[in-house]
Amino acid sequence: xxxxxxxxxxxxxxxxxxxTLECSxxxxxxxxxxxxxxxGMELHLIHYSYGVNSTEKGDLSSESTVSRIRTxxxxxxxxxxxxxxxxxYLCASRTGTGTDTQYFGPGTRLTVL
Amino acid sequence: xxxxEQHPSTLSVQEGDSAVIKCTYSDSASNYxxxxxxxxxxxxxxxxxxxxxxxxxxxxxxxVTLNKTAKHFSLHxxxxxxxxxxxxxxxxxxxxxxxxxRQLTFGSGTxxxxxx
Numbered sequence: 373x374x375x376x377x378x379x380x381x382x383x384x385x386x387x388x389x390x391x392t393l394e395c396s397x398x399x400x401x402x403x404x405x406x407x408x409x410x411x412g413m414e415l416h417l418i419h420y421s422y423g424v425n426s427t428e429k430g431d432l433s434s435e436s437t438v439s440r441i442r443t444x445x446x447x448x449x450x451x452x453x454x455x456x457x458x459x460x461y462l463c464a465s466r467t468g469t470g471t472d473t474q475y476f477g478p479g480t481r482l483t484v485l
Numbered sequence: 486x487x488x489x490e491q492h493p494s495t496l497s498v499q500e501g502d503s504a505v506i507k508c509t510y511s512d513s514a515s516n517y518x519x520x521x522x523x524x525x526x527x528x529x530x531x532x533x534x535x536x537x538x539x540x541x542x543x544x545x546x547x548x549v550t551l552n553k554t555a556k557h558f559s560l561h562x563x564x565x566x567x568x569x570x571x572x573x574x575x576x577x578x579x580x581x582x583x584x585x586x587r588q589l590t591f592g593s594g595t596x597x598x599x600x601x
Contacts, residue, residue, distance in 0.1 A: 378528075405588070413572055413594035415529075420588060430588075462528050472517045472580040474589060476528030 375399050378463050378477035385453055386485050393448045393480045395463030402467065404446040405474070408432060409460040421446055453484045487512040489577050491592025498565050499600050506595045508575035509557040517580040518558050519589070520549060523572045532573075533560070536580075565599045572596050 376397040385391055395404070406419040407430075417430030421440040435457070436450050446465075450457055460481050466474040488511040498504045510518075516537035521529035535542045535549045535558065542549050546565075551558040562569055575592040 413596070415574065415591045415594075417588060464528075472578065473519070473531055473534070476521075476530070478526075478528045 376463065376465055376475050376477040378461075378480050380480060381478060382481045382483075384483045384485065387452075387454055389453050389484075391450050391453055391482070393461055393463075393482070395446045395448070395477055396444050397446075397465045397475070397477075398444060399465065399467070399475070400443065401465035401475075402443070403465060404440065405464040406430070406436075406438060406446070406448050407462040407464065408434065409462055409479070415462065419448065453482075455484050458482060458484050487515055487577055487579075487587065487590040489575060489590050489592045491575050491595060493595060494593065495596045495598075497598045497600060500565060500567060502565055504560075504562045504565050504569070504597055504599075506560045506573055506575070506597070507557060508559070508577075508592050509555075510577040510590075511556065512577070512579070513553075513556060514579050515577040517578050518549070518551060519576050520547075520560050521574040521576065521591075523574065523594075525571075529574055562597075565597075567599050567601055570597055570599045 379394045402423045404421045407415045408418050416432035418434040419438040421427045427438050436448050438448050462479045463477040464474050491508045519534035522532045523529040546563045548561040573595045576589040578589045579587045
């Protein structure tokens with residue numbers, strides 16, 4: 373069982389609000405990822421980090437931002453939520469060496485009204 | 486970059502039958518191929534993976550085969566049970582030192598339904 377956590381699990385919020393989705397892992401993994409999962413099931417990488425103070429944009433353009441101040445914490449922020457941001461957001465992590473196994477959190481279901 | 490195609494997008498089988506999901510990849514350098522299972526309301530969970538130095542790997546009712554020449558790999562589930570119903574994702578990446586390794590590229594997913 374992977375020790376990666378996401379909060380909140382579900383969030384319904386109005387347009388224009390600032391939100392932060394939390395992701396934390398207790399495995400000491402260097403690499404962390406955020407994916408957006410659309411209703412068609414596909415996983416789209418929106419941000420990743422290879423360590424503290426390292427963040428990169430993924431394949432899918434996103435208006436969200438991320439930060440990596442601590443190894444175990446990789447929050448995602450939307451400054452002004454819009455209905456188009458409604459989606460499932462999945463956080464993942466893996467160690468930087470050795471096994472390639474990537475562990476996913478349970479996800480946050482975001483609905484912007 | 487890597488491109489992974491997954492088929493079929495939906496699959497229904499009778500309980501006890503076998504299910505096969507196929508993926509193709511484009512980058513011949515890819516050497517790590519995991520399969521994930523995502524149940525409703527949960528994040529994807531790794532169920533089996535294979536590296537390019539082997540052609541087949543089994544874990545109880547689940548097996549994965551890899552054909553490096555053709556650049557395709559498949560997930561086989563035998564004696565399917567209702568609890569196997571979920572979305573399955575294949576993925577491919579190049580594993581190695583940080584300088585050469587690449588992120589996982591996922592297939593588009595297969596919704597498997599096992600009918601009782």
